[in-house]
Amino acid sequence: MSNDNSSIEPTSGGGDSHLPERVEADPIADPGLPPHKWRPTDVDPKAERRAERQIAAMFIGAMVMAVLFVVSYFTFSVGDSWDTIGGLGASTVTLGVTLGLTLLLIGTAIIHLARKLMADAEMVEMRHPAASPQEDRDATVAALNAGLDESGIGRRPLVRNTMFGAIGVGLGLPSVVLLRDLAPGDQLDISKLAKTIWAPGMRLVRDVVGTPILASEIEVGDLINGAPEAMFPTEENGYPELHGAQEQIDKAKGAIIIVRMDPDDITPLKGREKWTVDGIICYSKICTHVGCPISLYERTTHHVLCPCHQSTFDLADHAKVIFGPAARPLPQLPIAVDEEGYLVAQSDFTEPIGASYWEREKQ
Amino acid sequence: MSVDTSKVATSNRTNAATASKPGPAGSLATWADDRLGLATAMKKNLRKVFPDHWSFMLGEIALWSFVVLLLTGVFLTLWFNPSMGHITYEGSYDQLRGIGMSESMASTVHISFDVRGGLLMRQMHHWAAAIFIASMMVHLLRVAFTGAYRKPRELNWVIGCVLLLLGTLEGFTGYSLPDDLLSGTGVRAADGFLKATPVVGAYMSFFLFGGEFPGESIIPRLYIIHVLLIPGILLALIAAHMLLLVYHKHTQWPGPGRTEQNVVGFPMLPVYAAKAGGFFFMVFGVIALMGGLMSINPVWKFGPYDPTKVTAGSQPDWYMGWPDGLLRIIPSHWESVIFGYTISWNVMLPILIVPPLMLVVLILLPFLEGWITGDKRDHHLLQRPRNAPTRTAVMVALMTFYGLAWAAGGNDIIAIKLHLSINQITYFMRVAIFLGPVLAFWITRRWCISLQRHDNEKLLHGYETGIITRSPEGQYSERHLPISATSAYTLTARDRDEVLALPSETDSAGVTAPNSRSERLRARLSSWMYSNNVQKPTRAELEEAHHHAEHEAELQAGLDHPADGHQFDDHRLRDADDVPLRDH
Numbered sequence: 001m002s003n004d005n006s007s008i009e010p011t012s013g014g015g016d017s018h019l020p021e022r023v024e025a026d027p028i029a030d031p032g033l034p035p036h037k038w039r040p041t042d043v044d045p046k047a048e049r050r051a052e053r054q055i056a057a058m059f060i061g062a063m064v065m066a067v068l069f070v071v072s073y074f075t076f077s078v079g080d081s082w083d084t085i086g087g088l089g090a091s092t093v094t095l096g097v098t099l100g101l102t103l104l105l106i107g108t109a110i111i112h113l114a115r116k117l118m119a120d121a122e123m124v125e126m127r128h129p130a131a132s133p134q135e136d137r138d139a140t141v142a143a144l145n146a147g148l149d150e151s152g153i154g155r156r157p158l159v160r161n162t163m164f165g166a167i168g169v170g171l172g173l174p175s176v177v178l179l180r181d182l183a184p185g186d187q188l189d190i191s192k193l194a195k196t197i198w199a200p201g202m203r204l205v206r207d208v209v210g211t212p213i214l215a216s217e218i219e220v221g222d223l224i225n226g227a228p229e230a231m232f233p234t235e236e237n238g239y240p241e242l243h244g245a246q247e248q249i250d251k252a253k254g255a256i257i258i259v260r261m262d263p264d265d266i267t268p269l270k271g272r273e274k275w276t277v278d279g280i281i282c283y284s285k286i287c288t289h290v291g292c293p294i295s296l297y298e299r300t301t302h303h304v305l306c307p308c309h310q311s312t313f314d315l316a317d318h319a320k321v322i323f324g325p326a327a328r329p330l331p332q333l334p335i336a337v338d339e340e341g342y343l344v345a346q347s348d349f350t351e352p353i354g355a356s357y358w359e360r361e362k363q
Numbered sequence: 364m365s366v367d368t369s370k371v372a373t374s375n376r377t378n379a380a381t382a383s384k385p386g387p388a389g390s391l392a393t394w395a396d397d398r399l400g401l402a403t404a405m406k407k408n409l410r411k412v413f414p415d416h417w418s419f420m421l422g423e424i425a426l427w428s429f430v431v432l433l434l435t436g437v438f439l440t441l442w443f444n445p446s447m448g449h450i451t452y453e454g455s456y457d458q459l460r461g462i463g464m465s466e467s468m469a470s471t472v473h474i475s476f477d478v479r480g481g482l483l484m485r486q487m488h489h490w491a492a493a494i495f496i497a498s499m500m501v502h503l504l505r506v507a508f509t510g511a512y513r514k515p516r517e518l519n520w521v522i523g524c525v526l527l528l529l530g531t532l533e534g535f536t537g538y539s540l541p542d543d544l545l546s547g548t549g550v551r552a553a554d555g556f557l558k559a560t561p562v563v564g565a566y567m568s569f570f571l572f573g574g575e576f577p578g579e580s581i582i583p584r585l586y587i588i589h590v591l592l593i594p595g596i597l598l599a600l601i602a603a604h605m606l607l608l609v610y611h612k613h614t615q616w617p618g619p620g621r622t623e624q625n626v627v628g629f630p631m632l633p634v635y636a637a638k639a640g641g642f643f644f645m646v647f648g649v650i651a652l653m654g655g656l657m658s659i660n661p662v663w664k665f666g667p668y669d670p671t672k673v674t675a676g677s678q679p680d681w682y683m684g685w686p687d688g689l690l691r692i693i694p695s696h697w698e699s700v701i702f703g704y705t706i707s708w709n710v711m712l713p714i715l716i717v718p719p720l721m722l723v724v725l726i727l728l729p730f731l732e733g734w735i736t737g738d739k740r741d742h743h744l745l746q747r748p749r750n751a752p753t754r755t756a757v758m759v760a761l762m763t764f765y766g767l768a769w770a771a772g773g774n775d776i777i778a779i780k781l782h783l784s785i786n787q788i789t790y791f792m793r794v795a796i797f798l799g800p801v802l803a804f805w806i807t808r809r810w811c812i813s814l815q816r817h818d819n820e821k822l823l824h825g826y827e828t829g830i831i832t833r834s835p836e837g838q839y840s841e842r843h844l845p846i847s848a849t850s851a852y853t854l855t856a857r858d859r860d861e862v863l864a865l866p867s868e869t870d871s872a873g874v875t876a877p878n879s880r881s882e883r884l885r886a887r888l889s890s891w892m893y894s895n896n897v898q899k900p901t902r903a904e905l906e907e908a909h910h911h912a913e914h915e916a917e918l919q920a921g922l923d924h925p926a927d928g929h930q931f932d933d934h935r936l937r938d939a940d941d942v943p944l945r946d947h
Contacts, residue, residue, distance in 0.1 A: 030856075
C-alpha cells in the first residue's frame with residue numbers, strides 16, 4: 001500500500017500508461033482547483049462562538065437523553081403494559097426515543113463540529129497505479145520460481161501428485177463423511193416422504209380439539225380443517241403417545257381439509273367414485289407447490305386458494321390446479337363412515353403429499 | 364502541509380499543538396511503536412484524502428447498520444434459546460400464556476415482554492437488517508451507475524455482490540429463528556425449494572432438517588449459521604472491501620483540479636473521521652428511533668409455528684420478495700416427469716435458476732463492459748449516468764425486472780389494497796416481466812442521449828435565461844448566456860467514446876483470423892454500446908459557437924442593464940469570484 005500526500009498542487013501528471021491519456025484542453029483546459037472560500041465560522045468570531053455553543057448544547061442534550069433513558073428503564077415495566085403507546089409498550093417507546101435522540105445528538109454534534117470548526121481546506125493526494133512496478137513483479141516471480149525450484153516439487157511429479165492427492169483426500173473425505181450424521185441413519189429414508197400416519201379405519205378428527213366428525217354433522221358448503229385421530233392419542237382410541245420430532249412430522253404431513261358439496265357438483269376421477277361419502281370429500285391440506293397449508297375456501301365455486309403463492313385448486317374436480325404455480329392436484333384421502341357414523345380413512349394417501357421431489361413418481 | 368489554516372477555528376488553538384515534553388500519551392505511543400512499528404503505516408494513512416459527495420455515504424450506511432446488527436445481535440443472544448424443545452409459555456404476555464410452543468419462540472416472546480429493552484433491541488436488530496440490505500443495494504446501484512466498478516475496482520465489485528448475497532441469507536436465517544407461524548411457513552417453503560433440486564433435493568432436505576421436515580434440528584442449525592458462520596464471512600469480506608477501498612483510493616467526480624491522477628478531498632484525520640464517526644451515531648440513532656416507534660415482526664401476533672396453519676398475506680422480509688414474486692407468476696403445471704423422475708420447473712426456475720443467474724450477471728457486468736470496450740486503463744473519475752447510456756439502460760432494465768418481480772411477490776397485498784383481481788395482476792406480471800425491462804432499457808437509453816444533447820447545448824449556446832427578446836423585425840428569441848468556466852469544464856471532463864473497428868475477416872495472407880468471430884461480436888457490441896452516444900463538442904465547435912454568441916451580444920449592446928434574468932436570484936452570484944463567503 002503506497003500513498004503519500006506530499007504534493008498538494010493539482011498536477012495534470014501524465015506519463016503513467018495505466019491512466020487514461022487525457023488530451024489536455026479537450027475542448028476546455030482544466031481551470032484548476034477553485035480558491036478556498038472561508039466559512040462564516042472562520043472569519044466571524046461571533047459565528048464561531050455560536051457554533052461552539054450549538055455543538056456543546058447538543059452534547060449536553062445527549063447526556064440528558066441518556067439519563068432519561070435510564071429513568072425510563074427503571075420507571076416503565078414491560079410485560080403488563082406492552083401496548084400502551086400506539087401498540088408498543090411504554091418502555092419500548094421511551095427507551096427507543098431516548099436512546100435514538102442520545103445517539104442522534106452525538107452524531108449531529110460531531111458532524112456539526114467537523115463542518116463548522118474543523119479545517120475545511122480540501123487536500124490533494126496523488127494516485128498511484130494499483131499494479132506493482134514491473135521490477136517488483138519480476139522479483140516476486142523470481143522468488144517464487146526459486147522457492148519452487150528448491151522444493152524440487154516440479155522435478156518429482158510422483159511426490160507432487162501424491163501430496164496433492166493426500167491433502168485432497170485426507171482433508172476432503174473426512175470432512176464430507178463427518179457430516180453424514182446430519183441426518184442420522186434411521187432418519188435418512190426418502191421413502192418416508194411417501195407415507196403419512198393415516199391408516200385404514202383411522203378416524204378423521206377436527207384439528208386443535210381432536211373430536212371425531214359425524215358425517216351427518218357436516219352441512220353442504222362446510223369446510224373442516226381435519227387431522228388424523230392418531231395425533232390425539234387417548235386411552236379410549238388406543239393410539240400410542242407421540243413425541244418431539246415425530247409428532248411434528250406426522251402433524252405436518254397428516255393435515256387434511258374436509259368439505260361437503262352437492263354430490264352432483266362433484267366430477268369424480270375414474271377409480272375414485274367410492275372415495276367420497278355422500279358429497280363429503282377429503283384432501284391433503286398441504287399445497288403441492290412448496291408445502292404451505294392451503295386454507296382459503298370459496299364455497300360457491302369449490303375453489304381453495306393457497307395464501308403463500310396463490311395456487312388455486314378446484315375441490316369439486318379432484319382438486320385440479322386451475323390457477324397459480326402448482327403443478328399437481330392435492331392428493332385425495334379415500335374416506336368412508338364407520339358403524340358409529342364417524343368419518344374414517346379407507347387407507348393412507350395413495351401418493352406423496354406436499355412439494356414435489358426427484359424420486360416422487362418412483363414411490 | 365501548506366494548507367492555509369490561519370483563519371480556522373482559532374479558539375481551538377489556544378494551546379500548542381505539540382507538547383514540549385512527551386506526556387503519558389507520547390510515552391505510551393513510543394512504547395507501542397517500539398514493539399509494533401505502527402508509525403510507518405499510520406503516517407501514510409492518518410491524513411489520507413477522501414473525496415466528498417453525498418452518494419459516497421450509501422455504503423457507509425450499510426457498514427454502520429452492520430455494526431448495529433452486531434451490537435444488538437449480541438444482546439439478543441444473551442436471552443435467546445435456539446431450541447425446538449416443546450414447552451408451555453408461562454411469561455407475561457397474556458394471550459399466549461398456557462400455549463405450547465418451541466423454546467426458541469418462548470424465549471423470543473420472553474425477550475419481547477420480560478426483558479426491559481428487549482423488544483427495542485429485537486426491533487432495532489430487524490430494522491437494521493432491512494436497512495443493511497437496502498443500503499447495500501442502493502450503494503451497488505450508485506457504483507454501477509457511475510461506472511465506479513471499472514478497472515481497477517472489479518474485484519471489489521465482486522466482493523460487494525457476494526456481500527449482498529450473504530446479507531440476504533443472513534436475513535433469512537435470522538428471521539426464521541423465532542419459530543413463529545410466519546417464519547415457519549417460510550422455512551417450509553425453503554424445504555420445498557430444496558426438494559425441487561434435481562437428483563439430490565430430497566436428501567438435501569433430510570440433511571438440513573436432520574430427517575423429515577420439520578424435525579427438531581433446523582432452528583439450532585440456522586442459529587449457528589446466523590450468529591457465527593455467515594457473520595464471520597461477512598466481517599472478513601467487509602474488511603477486504605474496506606482495505607481495497609483504501610488501497611485503490613476512492614473514486615471522485617470530475618471537476619476543476621480533480622483528475623484521474625489525483626484525489627481531492629478532506630483528510631481522514633480529522634474531518635473524515637469526524638464525519639464518518641458522527642454518521643455512525645446518526646445511523647445508530649435513526650435505527651433506535653425506528654426500533655422504538657415502528658413495530659416490526661410482531662411474532663406474538665403470529666403465534667407459534669404449527670405446520671397445519673398459515674395466515675393470509677404471508678410475506679417474507681422485503682429482500683426475499685423478488686424470487687417469491689417469480690415463484691408466484693409461473694404458470695400452472697410446469698413440472699415434467701422424465702424416466703419416472705420429477706423435475707419441478709415451477710420451483711427450479713424462479714428459485715434455483717434465475718436468482719443465481721442474476722447474481723452471476725451482476726458479478727460479470729464490469730468484466731463484460733471491460734471486454735466490450737477493450738479499455739485496459741485505470742479509471743478513478745466517475746461517469747454521470749447519462750454519459751454511459753447503454754450501461755445506465757442495462758442497469759435500469761435490471762432494476763425494472765427486480766421491481767416487477769418484487770411487486771409480483773406482493774400480488775395478494777396489491778389485490779386487497781387496490782381491489783383488483785389477483786389473477787389479472789398475475790397475468791399482467793407474466794407479460795410485464797419480459798416487456799418491462801426491454802421498454803425500460805429503450806426509454807432510459809434515449810433519455811440519457813437526450814440529456815447528453817442538452818449538455819452540449821449548454822456548452823455551445825449557454826443556458827436558457829428565460830428572457831425573451833424581440834428583434835426590430837418582430838422575431839422572438841430566447842436569450843442564452845454562457846455557463847461558467849467551471850461548469851463548462853466539468854461538463855466536458857469525460858472521455859470520448861470509441862467504437863471498436865470491425866476486424867477484417869482474413870489476415871494479410873488471406874487466412875481466416877482465429878479470433879475473428881468473437882472479435883466481430885465484440886465490435887458489434889461496442890457499436891451497440893457507443894454508436895448512438897453524443898460526444899462532447901470539439902474545441903473548434905466551441906470556439907465557433909462562442910463567436911456566434913459574441914455576435915448576439917453585440918446586437919443587445921443597446922440594453923441599459925444585463926438581461927440575464929437572474930438579477931434577483933443567486934445564479935449570477937455563484938459564478939462570481941468576489942463573493943467572500945460560501946453559503947453553508
